[in-house]
Amino acid sequence: MSGTATAAAHPARYPGAPAGQPTVDTWQEAPHNRWSFAHLGELLPTAAVTRRFPAAPEAATNRLDALIPRVPNLLERLEATYTDAFLVLRHNQVLAEYYRQGFAPDDRHLVMSVSKSLCSLVVGALVASGDIDPAAHVTTYVPELRGTVYDGAPTNRVTVQHVLDMTIHIDYSEDYVDPASEVQTHDRSADWRIRRAEDPGNTYEFLTTLRGNGTLGTFQYCSANTDVLAWIVERTSGLRYSEALSKHLWSKLDADRDATITVDSTGFGFANGGVSCTARDLARVGQIMLDGGIGPGGRVVSEEWIRSIFAGGSTDAMAGSSFSRIHPQGSYTRQWWCTGNERGNVTGIGIHGQYLWLDPQADAVMVQLSTWPEPDSGFFHGLQNRLLLDVGDALDASSTQAPIHSKEHIA
């Protein structure tokens, strides 16, 4: 049986909202308007009317003194990689920070597929609470996916763990610049591009169209997997994905600002790539990873969830991937990239150059939010990996380095 997503099966935008409501054509009407007048950005594009003018400093914010003597050409390398924000947190204190001209420290930046690594922590939280079993079949939680690649019946049943580790063969091209690719259909279904008449009406419906050859166990990077995880999160938490991300992660950070997530026509958050947040708040997520899963607001995931990520996934599953060319012992597990290098670096990575880079050896978190001209460039990945490794080396050589502003204990 081929599953069909129906709006009725999804968490409501407000308690009691009828299925699929409100829409761009109904938000002004009662009873929807009592919700929509307070959440208009979920329905319509909105510009900030900033409380400061100009909104962002006209000069770059450059507090790199702690690193410049030890990292060759640091500023030039940040500029060459189209860096909008860069932050190094060491021993849970800000050691260095940079924001390009026109981008303010409290501005949110799209983090693209680093969003996947955030989803990992939401899933991990629901695993810890017993609501999600990684060994369970996907279709146990989302029967709408029966008959799709996420079913696999009767032979190779697909589990949540397969989705977390992206070890499913899916007829899905992640070629971002090919209009015929599935990733562009995925974008259009989520209103990230203008929808065509023949496209699925929303992300849930898109996910039910996916097929594969039944092979499991080989890594295939596929953004759809994360949206399936978000669907499982909604089913097991009873919350919208945006709410679950708040409840299980963002509210535990002592965050400076709300994050945002793009939503499709049904209000489903684009878990695979739609989160925007500040560099400092993203660094706080990294600190939770270093701290064994505990944040200022309490435990997020089990220590075991964190340990499994730092231990890395299957290098065999990963063989031949572009990540392996940079990191020969590299792997992907639970929505995180594991370098397998001597430093034990683990990272979230977004297209066009966002990194949430963890350096357990140096007790450091590095956030680099770039916007490259190309989505997935070996050249730029190479430059940024080299930079982040050099910063780690510099930290090793300066273990007594004082933070630049010790009062700003950000987490």
Place this chain on the structure above:
Amino acid sequence: MSGTATAAAHPARYPGAPAGQPTVDTWQEAPHNRWSFAHLGELLPTAAVTRRFPAAPEAATNRLDALIPRVPNLLERLEATYTDAFLVLRHNQVLAEYYRQGFAPDDRHLVMSVSKSLCSLVVGALVASGDIDPAAHVTTYVPELRGTVYDGAPTNRVTVQHVLDMTIHIDYSEDYVDPASEVQTHDRSADWRIRRAEDPGNTYEFLTTLRGNGTLGTFQYCSANTDVLAWIVERTSGLRYSEALSKHLWSKLDADRDATITVDSTGFGFANGGVSCTARDLARVGQIMLDGGIGPGGRVVSEEWIRSIFAGGSTDAMAGSSFSRIHPQGSYTRQWWCTGNERGNVTGIGIHGQYLWLDPQADAVMVQLSTWPEPDSGFFHGLQNRLLLDVGDALDASSTQAPIHSKEHIA
């Protein structure tokens, strides 16, 4: 000559952006992406991932003790008028505050046509700087409006003052619930409703379609007028309207939060009704009105601009309007409603029940942010006017009343 708006003539979303760029189909591409990755909410709907969970208190915020003994049935009257937020600022201090269950004090609420009264202050600022002359013809600033109702050549030339006071006959039905009305075409052009094939592509283009019979001097409430003012603001400031609203007003408030404004496909802010902000920040705007045009961040408009508003406009122009039925000496000038009553109340009013009510006699600002089931209800207007008048009377009777939290000097 009938004017035609071209995107080239409008302020760019970022310095050097090609006309009309970026769009929902191009925002991921260079060079647009460097701007759009930091401003994604301007292009796509986004949900907040709140730093607190739940996002808003599960109980109402009720700090009405200073008023309850003096205003009969206050709480019941707030609930009966679908009030989401209510705030009384007296002598520039918070005297009373209420937020319904599920709506937080730092949540933004759509203020609909109170947005018009905010636009008044931006225009006033540009009048004070000499950039806008209220006596000048509209087409001096916006030649694209030649041949439209905003031209009036060769006989009854339309001036900026006519637009400010809404004394232009326009073939425009402001019947919010009639799909054939011009206000709904206006909405669709601005992406407030789903656009139809025959609709103008954006707000600028919609404005160039408007025609009238050439009569000037009689009040006709028409939301298009405010968008014409915003177009004049863009032309004379060189800024996008959202930026001008920040530069000339929001950055002068010492605001707690950024406001937001909905934007159309070109990024043009919906000046007539698209602003969302917190109750406290809106109260700060009211305080500037009471303070003769000066805010914590400096002068916004001339004292004369404020004085003209409190003096009121033409009651003759207003004769027979629904506002006159509630306020017999009522008038409308410079995008504010003037009651002409003994208290000298002046107010901004949004459909579905938002009020920014000024009470110079009591040195008080009252903000009521409601979401009625109907857009424009004489019944609900009557209830809210009565309530705000009663609060004013209660303040007169309690001139020594201490504020409930004197440290929260909000402006």
